[in-house]
Amino acid sequence: MRDARVRAVLRGSQPPLRRFWSSVAFGVLSAASAVALLAASAWLITRASEQPSLIYVSVAVVGVRAFALSRAVFRYLERLAGHDAAFHQLASIRAGMVAELVPLAPDGLGDTRRGDLLSTLADDVDELQNRSLRVIQPLVTAGIVAVLTVVGVTILLPAAGLILAVTLALAGIFGTIVNGSFSSKAERAIATLRAELNDRVLDLVSNLAVLTAFGALAGETRKAVDAGATLTRAIRSRASAAALTAGLVSVLAGGATIGAFLVGVPALDAHRIDAPALAVLALVPLAVFEVFGMLPLALGARRQVIASAERIARTVPATIPAAVPVDLPQPVDLPLPAALPSSAHDPVLVLDGVTARWPNVEQPVLRGVSLRLHRGERMVIEGPTGSGKTALAHVLTRFIDYEGSYRLAGVEARDLAQDDVRTVVGLCEQQPYLFDSDIRQNLLFARDTATDADLEAVLERVGLAEWLRDRGGLDARVGERGALVSGGQAQRIALARALLADVSVLIADEPTANVDLDVADRIVRDIVTAASQAGTAVILISHVAVAPDLVDVRLRMEEGRLRRTVADPVPDGTADSDVSPEGVPAR
Numbered sequence: 001m002r003d004a005r006v007r008a009v010l011r012g013s014q015p016p017l018r019r020f021w022s023s024v025a026f027g028v029l030s031a032a033s034a035v036a037l038l039a040a041s042a043w044l045i046t047r048a049s050e051q052p053s054l055i056y057v058s059v060a061v062v063g064v065r066a067f068a069l070s071r072a073v074f075r076y077l078e079r080l081a082g083h084d085a086a087f088h089q090l091a092s093i094r095a096g097m098v099a100e101l102v103p104l105a106p107d108g109l110g111d112t113r114r115g116d117l118l119s120t121l122a123d124d125v126d127e128l129q130n131r132s133l134r135v136i137q138p139l140v141t142a143g144i145v146a147v148l149t150v151v152g153v154t155i156l157l158p159a160a161g162l163i164l165a166v167t168l169a170l171a172g173i174f175g176t177i178v179n180g181s182f183s184s185k186a187e188r189a190i191a192t193l194r195a196e197l198n199d200r201v202l203d204l205v206s207n208l209a210v211l212t213a214f215g216a217l218a219g220e221t222r223k224a225v226d227a228g229a230t231l232t233r234a235i236r237s238r239a240s241a242a243a244l245t246a247g248l249v250s251v252l253a254g255g256a257t258i259g260a261f262l263v264g265v266p267a268l269d270a271h272r273i274d275a276p277a278l279a280v281l282a283l284v285p286l287a288v289f290e291v292f293g294m295l296p297l298a299l300g301a302r303r304q305v306i307a308s309a310e311r312i313a314r315t316v317p318a319t320i321p322a323a324v325p326v327d328l329p330q331p332v333d334l335p336l337p338a339a340l341p342s343s344a345h346d347p348v349l350v351l352d353g354v355t356a357r358w359p360n361v362e363q364p365v366l367r368g369v370s371l372r373l374h375r376g377e378r379m380v381i382e383g384p385t386g387s388g389k390t391a392l393a394h395v396l397t398r399f400i401d402y403e404g405s406y407r408l409a410g411v412e413a414r415d416l417a418q419d420d421v422r423t424v425v426g427l428c429e430q431q432p433y434l435f436d437s438d439i440r441q442n443l444l445f446a447r448d449t450a451t452d453a454d455l456e457a458v459l460e461r462v463g464l465a466e467w468l469r470d471r472g473g474l475d476a477r478v479g480e481r482g483a484l485v486s487g488g489q490a491q492r493i494a495l496a497r498a499l500l501a502d503v504s505v506l507i508a509d510e511p512t513a514n515v516d517l518d519v520a521d522r523i524v525r526d527i528v529t530a531a532s533q534a535g536t537a538v539i540l541i542s543h544v545a546v547a548p549d550l551v552d553v554r555l556r557m558e559e560g561r562l563r564r565t566v567a568d569p570v571p572d573g574t575a576d577s578d579v580s581p582e583g584v585p586a587r
């Protein structure tokens with residue numbers, strides 16, 4: 001049975017009836033006009049060959065013109081109304097998906113491949129629009145027009161009506177079987193193959209430098225090309241199945257015409273119908289089969305829509321993992337900046353026995369961590385790789401949840417809105433993300449009211465004044481993911497961003513990871529100095545030994561536990577995170 005989440009995605013893809021009904025109505029009118037056009041033309045040509053007075057054919061002449069025009073006009077209106085409804089729905093599906101993903105980012109999406117996410121948000125959501133456009137609408141139109149035509153033909157000649165009904169049923173059944181058996185595998189695979197291709201191409205272009213350096217570019221390119229070829233094969237096999245189905249439907253349409261002649265000619269001889277009626281009986285099947293031929297293709301489109309809905313349901317997690325924080329329905333207000341302690345002795349941030357886990361990981365990454373940070377204090381956290389330093393940064397910025405107590409300005413952090421916490425505690429990530437835009441835009445999103453003078457001042461504080469002049473000012477571009485700036489400059493831009501956001505606590509996670517020792521020392525000094533000037537407390541996560549004059553508190557993280565370092569000893573037997581590393585007075 002299809003899972004409830006897939007059903008919910010499918011339901012969500014369907015435009016509401018008030019938007020959708022008009023496109024179905026126009027579709028039916030357009031298809032009915034096509035059938036009526038052929039019927040009227042067949043009747044007119046045959047009747048005209050009998051050279052009657054013009055008065056007898058004038059209605060049919062008007063009919064042919066009217067149906068020719070109405071078919072095109074209704075087709076246009078159907079397209080317009082159908083796409084309008086589908087696009088409205090697409091916009092809300094995409095917005096809904098992004099809204100579901102936002103609370104998960106960044107740590108709740110650790111298992112999600114970026115290519116998958118890209119394919120899901122772009123291609124799979126696009127595919128969903130076909131549910132109304134290529135599945136429901138053609139099915140309803142084909143059904144209604146086929147029934148109306150069979151009724152009309154039956155009125156003219158019951159035997160011909162029966163033949164038409166039977167051949168239409170055969171076309172529906174065999175067309176669906178043929179199409180299903182030749183293309184259902186390809187249809188279901190296309191969405192996954194497209195995601196795989198996206199993933200490979202994304203990997204290739206984002207890691208060109210490293211792949212080239214290790215001579216792996218040719219191999220990875222081949223994999224991307226192979227993924228493209230597999231996708232092309234699947235698309236080709238779907239197209240072949242569609243062509244085969246169309247061929248089968250055409251054969252049955254021809255069969256219906258021959259059948260109409262077989263029963264129509266004796267009826268003509270017996271004067272039960274006249275010659276123009278026989279022409280109508282013979283030609284109408286061709287038009288109705290054109291409409292009805294969409295049925296097997298609509299069922300194929302349905303399989304593809306379902307495959308995309310399943311992928312969306314798989315890619316966007318149905319529930320938020322336990323370790324990802326969720327805001328309370330009515331979070332406590334943190335009136336800023338008044339809420340922050342004005343006295344240097346009151347801590348801004350207090351952790352008591354904090355334990356935390358990464359999403360979907362059983363083992364805690366932090367175990368009973370306690371610390372206190374005062375206004376303007378400079379704290380360094382060192383420790384071996386993988387010991388949990390970044391995890392602590394993510395707890396403090398509320399990217400992952402915690403057990404124990406984490407108070408910010410005296411208020412328990414889990415009672416606050418996460419956004420409020422992040423206006424007080426800012427993070428300079430280990431690998432700062434720079435947008436492929438100019439320097440101005442890369443800073444402005446931290447504070448969109450900042451003037452150019454503000455931006456230049458903050459860049460000066462982080463030691464980038466000269467660089468800014470050399471680059472020609474704030475309009476200089478930084479390249480994709482900061483390709484046009486060095487690792488150290490990227491760190492400084494990230495720092496400038498954090499300073500602009502005017503946080504009270506700045507966490508710099510390995511700001512010197514990408515630079516040499518010489519530059520590292522300057523960056524750390526600049527970070528600490530710039531933050532101090534702003535009265536901002538700093539938690540510096542660093543591998544590099546930080547000069548003693550830049551540090552008030554020095555802590556060490558080991559296997560998820562925090563303790564003081566030898567340089568800042570505590571009494572024997574109490575050197576772990578159960579002890580609050582308090583006591584270093586704020587400057």
Ligand SMILES: Nc1ncnc2c1ncn2[C@@H]1O[C@H](COP(=O)(O)OP(=O)(O)OP(=O)(O)O)[C@@H](O)[C@H]1O
Binds near residue numbers: 385387
């Ligand atoms: N999103 C994640 N999901 C699951 N495990 C993770 C995740 N991120 C990191 N880990 C694991 O958690 C442990 C602690 O990682 P963390 O990044 O906090 O270490 P770190 O001390 O910052 O290391 P480094 O100095 O190398 O940056 C490591 O074993 C790491 O492999």
